[in-house]
Amino acid sequence: MLDCGTVRREYAVRLVVVSGALLLADLFFAPWYDKVYVIGYEVTRTAVEPPQGWLAVLAFLATAALLVEVVFSRISTSGLPEVAVPWVRIQLVQAAAVFVLVLLKLAVTGEYAWGSWIGVVLAGAFAYGVWAAAGRPTLADWRG
Numbered sequence: 001m002l003d004c005g006t007v008r009r010e011y012a013v014r015l016v017v018v019s020g021a022l023l024l025a026d027l028f029f030a031p032w033y034d035k036v037y038v039i040g041y042e043v044t045r046t047a048v049e050p051p052q053g054w055l056a057v058l059a060f061l062a063t064a065a066l067l068v069e070v071v072f073s074r075i076s077t078s079g080l081p082e083v084a085v086p087w088v089r090i091q092l093v094q095a096a097a098v099f100v101l102v103l104l105k106l107a108v109t110g111e112y113a114w115g116s117w118i119g120v121v122l123a124g125a126f127a128y129g130v131w132a133a134a135g136r137p138t139l140a141d142w143r144g
Contacts, residue, residue, distance in 0.1 A: 013070060015129035020067045023122040027060045030115025047119060052108045059101035066094045088134045095130035099123045
């Protein structure tokens, strides 16, 4: 008999992988800023370009690292190495950091293109998926 919690976690892991891969593509390739000048000259920039491109680079690296952790834990027979802090906490902090970095990147300037809005949605889905895959922990679970 299948456990509903196991099925939910499996779908959450799939959400993490799909939204994470799409977020990586969005940060690197999709236009985040679009500015048209009076003479008809248009400037389009991705998330990793100025202004504040370092925020997107950090979000990109954290997303890629979390995806590697998830995939490695799935295909490895031994799992992830033992560390002082549980991997679930590390992954939750990484996902929250990605979401905050994407929100900060969005907040730094105007003239948003479609990639910025999709990036925020993908970062939110990514963070939610990590939280759901972790078993939907509460703040009380972090104590002790």
